Amino acid sequence: MRDRYFYWIYSLKLVNIIKLYIKVLKNNKGVKTNNKLMADLPREPRIDIKKNQSSLEPFKQVRGFYDCEIDPLFRLLLEDPLSNSLMHSLRKYLVIIIFAALDYFFRNAVRKLIDDNDLNVVPLFPPNSQKKLDRLVRECATTKGNIVASTYRFVDIHELTLYFQTSYK
Amino acid sequence: MNSFLDYVLKLNDIDQTRSVLDGHPIPIEYDKLTKAYKLRNDIAHEIKPVKISKIMVIALWDNFMNILDISQTVLLSASDRELRCSLNSDYLKSKDRARRIAAYKFYSDIIMSKLMENDGMTRNTSKYQQQIKAVKCLVIKI
Numbered sequence: 001m002r003d004r005y006f007y008w009i010y011s012l013k014l015v016n017i018i019k020l021y022i023k024v025l026k027n028n029k030g031v032k033t034n035n036k037l038m039a040d041l042p043r044e045p046r047i048d049i050k051k052n053q054s055s056l057e058p059f060k061q062v063r064g065f066y067d068c069e070i071d072p073l074f075r076l077l078l079e080d081p082l083s084n085s086l087m088h089s090l091r092k093y094l095v096i097i098i099f100a101a102l103d104y105f106f107r108n109a110v111r112k113l114i115d116d117n118d119l120n121v122v123p124l125f126p127p128n129s130q131k132k133l134d135r136l137v138r139e140c141a142t143t144k145g146n147i148v149a150s151t152y153r154f155v156d157i158h159e160l161t162l163y164f165q166t167s168y169k
Numbered sequence: 170m171n172s173f174l175d176y177v178l179k180l181n182d183i184d185q186t187r188s189v190l191d192g193h194p195i196p197i198e199y200d201k202l203t204k205a206y207k208l209r210n211d212i213a214h215e216i217k218p219v220k221i222s223k224i225m226v227i228a229l230w231d232n233f234m235n236i237l238d239i240s241q242t243v244l245l246s247a248s249d250r251e252l253r254c255s256l257n258s259d260y261l262k263s264k265d266r267a268r269r270i271a272a273y274k275f276y277s278d279i280i281m282s283k284l285m286e287n288d289g290m291t292r293n294t295s296k297y298q299q300q301i302k303a304v305k306c307l308v309i310k311i
Contacts, residue, residue: 059241066234074230077223091221092212098233099209105237109244117247155209157174157202164173 041162042126045133047140048150058108062101070097103155110154110163111145121148123166174199177239179263180256195231205229280304 055061076082077090114121121144122130136147153159178197185194205225211217246253284304 059237062237070230074227077226088221091223091226092219094226095205095209095221095229096213098229099206102233102236106240109240113244113247155206157199157206161172161174 041159042124042166043151045125045129045136045147046151047136047142047147054111054146054149055104055108056112058105058112061108062105065101070094070101099155103153106154106160107149107152110152111143111149114145114148115143119144124148124163125151173243174236176260177236177243179260179267180239180243181235182263182267183259195235197232197235198228201225201228202232 073090073094077087077094080087082090113119122133125133133144133147136142137144148163152163154163174197178199181195181197185196186192208219208221211219242252243256246256
């Protein structure tokens with residue numbers, strides 16, 4: 001009798017868990033993703049002052065950065081003249097700077113691509129965002145490319161893929 | 170375009186040694202990139218103690234440089250029709266090659282198992298002939 005009672009309690013709990021899971025799935029139906037960080041996509045358009053400075057030649061700039069700053073560090077890494085702790089810190093720094101360069105390049109390249117070719121960016125934002133987009137462009141005296149560059153995080157390889165998938169559909 | 174990264178990856182597969190003077194080919198490895206991204210988050214946001222090897226950092230940099238080079242060409246192709254056509258044809262070639270490699274990998278095990286079944290069988294038996302026929306069919310499929 002007691003076993004049956006526990007069985008019913010557990011099956012009820014299981015049903016509740018399944019219901020909760022279905023609810024979560026319904027709420028997140030906008031974007032199919034298995035990445036926790038991307039659960040808030042598509043994001044509302046916004047302007048980020050830190051990401052507002054544009055570069056006309058992001059590729060040249062990143063290549064220049066590589067020649068001046070990354071290449072010597074890689075030489076140091078290969079030569080192995082440093083202590084273990086310093087070497088570990090150097091590796092950590094390189095991982096971070098590589099992703100920072102990736103973010104910088106794609107943010108600026110995408111901004112340039114959108115503004116130069118006057119691409120339609122509406123599919124990148126939630127439905128009915130056209131008004132907000134127009135308002136941002138007008139009030140902040142900015143461009144569509146700047147808004148996309150501020151809204152998306154190009155450091156994330158999944159988000160980058162999603163951006164191109166949505167915009168080239 | 171199915172996926173931007175897939176497009177870049179396939180274009181890189183056309184010639185993996187284009188940036189190499191004297192060394193091994195450099196493929197773009199998606200798994201390594203995602204792992205490195207997680208590592209980057211652990212370092213930058215969590216201050217977790219992480220294990221990073223020298224080889225891992227070098228592989229990440231190689232991947233990044235490849236992606237950067239090809240992405241620049243892909244982005245330039247947005248306003249250059251000829252370049253876009255040439256990239257698309259390269260992509261299709263590479264896609265076809267990847268499909269064929271996958272088919273060879275898939276069927277090679279089946280062909281080997283069929284050939285192993287022949288062990289100890291004389292060539293004149295009908296069973297042997299049937300198995301050879303099945304292997305030939307598989308090869309034609311590829």
